[in-house]
Amino acid sequence: MTTHRNSAPAHTRSLPIRQLVLTLLGWSIALIIFFPILWMVLTGFKTESAAIADPRFIFSPTLESYQEVQARSGYARFALNSIAVAFGSTFLALLIAIPSAYAMAFLPTKRTKGTLLWMLSTKMLPPVGVLVPIYLIFRDVGLLDTRTGLIIIYTLMNLPIVVWMLYTFFKDMPKDILEAGRMDGASTLQEVFFLLLPLTLPGIASTGLLSVILSWNEAFWSLNLTSSKAAPLTAYIASFSSPEGLFWAKLSAASTMAIAPILILGWMTQKQMVRGLTFGAVK
Amino acid sequence: MATLQLKNITKQFGDTKVIKGIDLDVNDREFVVFVGPSGCGKSTLMRMIAGLESASDGDILIDGKRMNEVGPADRGLAMVFQSYALYPHMTVEGNMGFSMRLAGVPKEERRAKVLEAAKILQLEPLLDRKPKALSGGQRQRVAIGRAIVRNPIIFLFDEPLSNLDAALRVQMRIELARLHEELDATMIYVTHDQIEAMTMADKIVVLHDGVVEQVGSPMALYHHPRNRFVAGFIGSPKMNFFSVEQQSIGDDGVTVRLPGGRPCTIPVAGEQLASDEALELGIRPEHLQLDENGPLSGQIKVLERLGGQNSLYVQMGELLITIMADGDVAYRVNDTVQFGLAAERAHLFDAQGLALESLSQHPLASLTRQDNRAATEPAAPGAQV
Numbered sequence A: 001m002t003t004h005r006n007s008a009p010a011h012t013r014s015l016p017i018r019q020l021v022l023t024l025l026g027w028s029i030a031l032i033i034f035f036p037i038l039w040m041v042l043t044g045f046k047t048e049s050a051a052i053a054d055p056r057f058i059f060s061p062t063l064e065s066y067q068e069v070q071a072r073s074g075y076a077r078f079a080l081n082s083i084a085v086a087f088g089s090t091f092l093a094l095l096i097a098i099p100s101a102y103a104m105a106f107l108p109t110k111r112t113k114g115t116l117l118w119m120l121s122t123k124m125l126p127p128v129g130v131l132v133p134i135y136l137i138f139r140d141v142g143l144l145d146t147r148t149g150l151i152i153i154y155t156l157m158n159l160p161i162v163v164w165m166l167y168t169f170f171k172d173m174p175k176d177i178l179e180a181g182r183m184d185g186a187s188t189l190q191e192v193f194f195l196l197l198p199l200t201l202p203g204i205a206s207t208g209l210l211s212v213i214l215s216w217n218e219a220f221w222s223l224n225l226t227s228s229k230a231a232p233l234t235a236y237i238a239s240f241s242s243p244e245g246l247f248w249a250k251l252s253a254a255s256t257m258a259i260a261p262i263l264i265l266g267w268m269t270q271k272q273m274v275r276g277l278t279f280g281a282v283k
Numbered sequence B: 001m002a003t004l005q006l007k008n009i010t011k012q013f014g015d016t017k018v019i020k021g022i023d024l025d026v027n028d029r030e031f032v033v034f035v036g037p038s039g040c041g042k043s044t045l046m047r048m049i050a051g052l053e054s055a056s057d058g059d060i061l062i063d064g065k066r067m068n069e070v071g072p073a074d075r076g077l078a079m080v081f082q083s084y085a086l087y088p089h090m091t092v093e094g095n096m097g098f099s100m101r102l103a104g105v106p107k108e109e110r111r112a113k114v115l116e117a118a119k120i121l122q123l124e125p126l127l128d129r130k131p132k133a134l135s136g137g138q139r140q141r142v143a144i145g146r147a148i149v150r151n152p153i154i155f156l157f158d159e160p161l162s163n164l165d166a167a168l169r170v171q172m173r174i175e176l177a178r179l180h181e182e183l184d185a186t187m188i189y190v191t192h193d194q195i196e197a198m199t200m201a202d203k204i205v206v207l208h209d210g211v212v213e214q215v216g217s218p219m220a221l222y223h224h225p226r227n228r229f230v231a232g233f234i235g236s237p238k239m240n241f242f243s244v245e246q247q248s249i250g251d252d253g254v255t256v257r258l259p260g261g262r263p264c265t266i267p268v269a270g271e272q273l274a275s276d277e278a279l280e281l282g283i284r285p286e287h288l289q290l291d292e293n294g295p296l297s298g299q300i301k302v303l304e305r306l307g308g309q310n311s312l313y314v315q316m317g318e319l320l321i322t323i324m325a326d327g328d329v330a331y332r333v334n335d336t337v338q339f340g341l342a343a344e345r346a347h348l349f350d351a352q353g354l355a356l357e358s359l360s361q362h363p364l365a366s367l368t369r370q371d372n373r374a375a376t377e378p379a380a381p382g383a384q385v
């Protein structure tokens, strides 16, 4: 007991220096990662001439770019598309992935590990490799420039990651609890709805969030498969870069508006995210 | 009525055979304990009975009906898991009432049944708590309560006490025995702890490596183990074993030469013995006595004073022999002691490890827990006079 009491202050005394170094390091890395975003936000509040002048932090902010961007094209329409496509594809992906992950986690076979690896390996193929066939299929079945088409593509794009994440969360769930449920008379569906989903909710939520974010930020497919009707915010940003040359301030303003919703969502749910991503480790 | 029969049950995981053909009869209202070392297949066997695992071969009959293809919930059993497996997101009441909620029982009726079970287990003040706000013993009781509420014809317990500390384990052991009386149900209990088996069972099933080594009452297993494995597994401290030489076989038993040369006649049947067959003698620590004129001797290596008793670990040749001795004797480490054995309590094992049959049955060997009760209860009032 006495040794404990003696060692405790010694322990805390050595901490501040270490902690200071670690904190500084953490902040520096965070700043480096965050800087481009910060610069983009700042540029959005500059005039077009200030944006291409020597970089500086101190300037008189203006909403000029935002007004112009807003006047030229309907932000809301693109935003609605982004919301529909990101959430729609996430919902669909979860709907398919939950039963898949259940089967792989609780009824594994010899080939389960292989299947999981194969699924992940599809992410290694550059998407451009399948662009032409997919484009042609979409054109023939009339999915070009539709939200449905994008939802399907995004679902397929995120499915491997969503299944993988859910699989790891489900695997961490004590099997006994599900078996107790089965002894209590739960059907497989009841097992999933009354026990598995409530108990892995943090994991499912963070998986869903990741899927929303990935879909929201996706540009390759949205630029290639949509033109006007179903174009999401990534296409909206791109529309500011092309015909009349580069207008940095407007581009930045548009980008800021495009990422703002997802940043706010991420910020609001960061607790949930961290909890989900460290689920099991701290159980 | 609830009986269980297993007929040549086997279980194979891939290429490994875990259960290698088990036959067993469990009678109505019996408390049956499966005991055996870790990994011998106890849980697997119980999970097959529960329906959580399918049998690779053989039949499982409950009340005479084949249950192999019946789902776990429809066999009328309830199981208490080693990990308790409570639903962490539900309150105690939610946990206990979950089966009824699934079955669509109205809320009031559910509550009434939960309260009834909670009363038996003294859980009433905890009904609104979540499992994580409960102690180990309380969680255990909730798990039992969840089983009781289902009104099963057979209770299954898989090592329910192994996560509790020693004091609580003793208390829960008593409580489970009481529950068995009170609920009048058939119970099957899995443990690796032979003390739990000895204290609670009507019938013990000793499992080893996927086969049944012996089935019998605790006293039958203690006094008449069928083979060397059961002899070594049942009883604490463990039985001592040493090799002996055969001298002669007579009507009063088999006479062997003990280490040190003195003869000793063990009252067991030896007709089937080959004349040169190697024999092993088994004797429990409590059946060895320190005795200046005893035939055996050795040097005390370790001495454990337990108060009422001393455990002496005595080096005899290559072997370390355990002796339970009177606690008041002041032996010391490195003393050399002479000791003798109670020949009628000794066991002889042949080269295959099978016990030679005793010439007489121990009077308590056929005693069951029911007999305990029947013998003591009517006698009690008279005994006070």
Ligand SMILES: Nc1ncnc2c1ncn2[C@@H]1O[C@H](COP(=O)(O)OP(=O)(O)O)[C@@H](O)[C@H]1O
Pocket (backbone or CB within 6 Å): B013, B018, B036, B037, B038, B039, B040, B041, B042, B043, B044, B045
């Ligand atoms: N699902 C399984 N797949 C493969 N082997 C298993 C499985 N379940 C149990 N076993 C094996 O079966 C043997 C018996 O296990 P178990 O019944 O849990 O033993 P016990 O409960 O007696 O400790 C062990 O060797 C274990 O590794």
Ligand SMILES: [Mg+2]
Pocket (backbone or CB within 6 Å): B042, B043, B044, B159
């Ligand atoms: Mg076990």
